[in-house]
Amino acid sequence: NDDDNKNNGESKTNNKNKSNGDDSDDSDASVSSRRGGDSTDSESGDETEFDSEFEDDSDSLSEYDDGVGEQNQELALQAGVDLRVFPELGSLERVLGHHSALKYFRECVIADLSLENLLFWQEVEKYRMYIEETSRKIYNKFIKPGAVNQISVDNAQMRVIRASVDNGPWVGTFENAQWEIMKKMNATYRNFLQSTFCQQYVYDKIHS
Secondary structure: OHHHHHHHHHHHHHHHHHHHHHHHHHHHHHHHHHHOOOOOOOOOOOOOOOOHHHOOOHHHHHHHOOOOHHHHHHHHHHOOOOOOOOHHHOOHHHHHOOHHHHHHHHHHHHHOOOHHHHHHHHHHHHHHHHHHHHHHHHHHHHHOOOOOOOOOOOHHHHHHHHHHHHHOOOOOOOHHHHHHHHHHHHHHHHHHHOOHHHHHHHHHHHOO
16 A cells, blocks of 8 residues: 555656646747747848847846836737847837937827927936936035045035935935035125125226
């Protein structure tokens, strides 16, 4: 009886392993079918340039569009587009960041009578990039330890500014530091009112 039970157990294990193997084969076949086999052919014959940031990144499409990557893939497959071949089409964010794909998306937006949406997004993006660039320049020139024109702010404030510049600057990145410096300049302002510089300003204003 023990031998029979042992044989039955081994038989069940072998059948289970075999079943798993068959499922794996079916899964691989399904993936191959979805990918459409060799996808090097193109109806237009045009060569497509790929941004390096999208190369070999087809397994993380949902990273760029709040977890709806699978839905995008299904919609694309229904239209005969394999997002593993054209990963730059994998999400709206990718299209907006891809020079060539954006040109075609713009035409679609125009046809959809919603060009203002794209134009607004692009203007805000320029504004954001300007803030980031300008914030970095201000930090390097006035806040960074050892800067030629380094201002005097406490270490805690300096760390807050550094974190903001690195992780996403905004219009208020330097607000607290600016207010702190304003308070320090008040003393200079009072001296200015009693200085020859102020007297010269008044004189020139009267006689101009």
